[in-house]
Amino acid sequence: MKRRGVRAPRPARLRPLDVLRLGGTGLRTRPLRVFLSALGIAIGVAAMVAVVGISGSGQAEVDRRLDALGTDLLRVAPGRSLAGERVRLPVEAVPMIRRIPPVRQVAATGAVDAHVYRNDRIAVGHTGSLQVLAADRALLPAVGGQVRRGRWLDAATERYPAVVLGATAARRLDVYTPGTRVLVGGRWFAVTGVLDPVPLAPELDGAALVGGPAARTYLRFDGHPSTVYVRTEDRAVAAVRSVLAATANPGRPGEVQVSRPSDALAAREATESALTGLLLGLGGVALLVGGVGVGNTMVISVLERRPEIGLRRALGATRGQIRTQFVTESLLLSLLGGLGGTFLGTLITAGYALARDWPTVVPPWANAAGLAATLLIGAVAGLYPAVRASRLAPTVALAGS
Template structure:
């Protein structure tokens, strides 16, 4: 070296910094694995919560698209005397006259109960209702037959019955042709329905034809619920005129609701639960960050000889800080990537088990990895500053 030449500090390139930080991780694989596992669990929890919630919402949207949000439910409310009101006989044909209305179908409540045979105790009803049903009910509410067939022009006049999904499960009856004891008469099972998401009251009901209910079950003919399908663009306007249309004399005794609102409310409830679970995932991620910080502090204490030697060979304090911050970032990044993959697999497995579409928002993955990098910087900053403040002589003297 020529006299008077100033020494220049060698600069570490990005590849050198990453290689140097990775060397520190490779020398302590078990500790690195456990620290990264803490980060991965927190990220996986957050990704899985967001993914499962997103998949559930996608399923709700898919079902609403299939079932439609244009179904309205007309039911009797309370009379001025506090008693249960009744819809008039003419409610269904009057509603059918409204121009935007596409389909109208009704059910009527009977006093009968359904049993597997005549020897079952009268009080053991299993909370199952027997409803009179119009034969156009199933297409109006978007229902489907799982086994057998639905009521038609012939079977609605005779003692034939169709069971809802939950009713069939409670009675343990699924085979068409099975006889059921209803209202003191034998009825023949002709079909079992799939669950009807928009009209869950049908799931726990035994459905008989409207004429058969009047003949065999002393049904009075008053509709208890009327289901109305209307044009998508006219739902609000039809909803406004339905009370006066269904019961012109007493429109205040008519309640109109939209079943799809219940699904939307359930989706909002699940969103609130998602927020709570995200908080728990954030706590787990914070605990993982504390683990990374603890690992880095111990790493600084154990690697004093290395720090002293590097400082003696000319490494600057900034290079020492960069080395340990990079090591902390790499450790957190490994946990973040592993947690993102694990959370995605959990979401996919759960969604596949429930028959849902798998949805993992890109922002959730980006937020998971981004939060781990932030935690890596924060967790590695103090140990890095502490390491950079060690003088070469102090570090080497404590090595022994």
């Protein structure tokens, strides 16, 4: 009989640190099983991370190759008036275009009324179809050009009689050595560099490029740009193109020609869409396979220890404590396998990308999704058998041994 005023003893509460220690006890007492279980989990997560990482690295390589085609490069040039006359861009066109937020680089060239000759013994009419252009210092990076010999225009040489020859111009003038003098607009200019061919701006190959300040001082350049090269963010090419004409010449936007985005931009968007679908599909399949492996491992792990559950119940452990113990163990095991899987998947991706000379790209969401999925699946897979076993009477659970 129960005495009045005497309460039944309450089970001891487990603190969070006690829960972690209790959950880790099962991992420490069965190291081989823990290693094999964690390995199964790690393989599933590594498969997902590697699939996503390799797909992302492949997409980055495609983007890198398409960048070489100038998908983000737009050209602004003067058009013609309603009367059919050639018009000019304002001198302020470049700084005005530079104010557009998505624009990353702006550079311009200006046509100069002059010709370039190898020496003063060449007939005036034998121009070789070469033109003289006043160029910004930012021109070469904007169009992705490279200097074959010598150097590009800088703060010093752009103010003095110095010229950089395009690849075609150097060949027709038979000038390849920096320091050679050529005749530009009746004045001697020193060649400071020779360019490689510029695929994104082939018009520069047949030009002699002079710094803007020097062109104004020695060649009577009026400062009006004839072509403006604009580099924008990939996602904003169409938006920038729609405002370029009004920005370059607010008074007469209809007299401005703006190139349409490169066909390679459409190819980039189609490729990104296809690779994104492939990435999500393969990543989902790999995650599903890994999840099945995690669930199977945790169900077997919990069912194997029913006798232990019966013993702890006989010693006074509550059903809630049994559930907490095995769910915690499931989470710790899943976390261990998930961390190993993300590291292994990243390593596989880096090795594959290095072998193919690709940039290594592992999206952070892939690692986060792998860890979150293993924890979620581990919790679900550990909870159901733990709840079922905790409902068994101690004698029935012990009889399972």
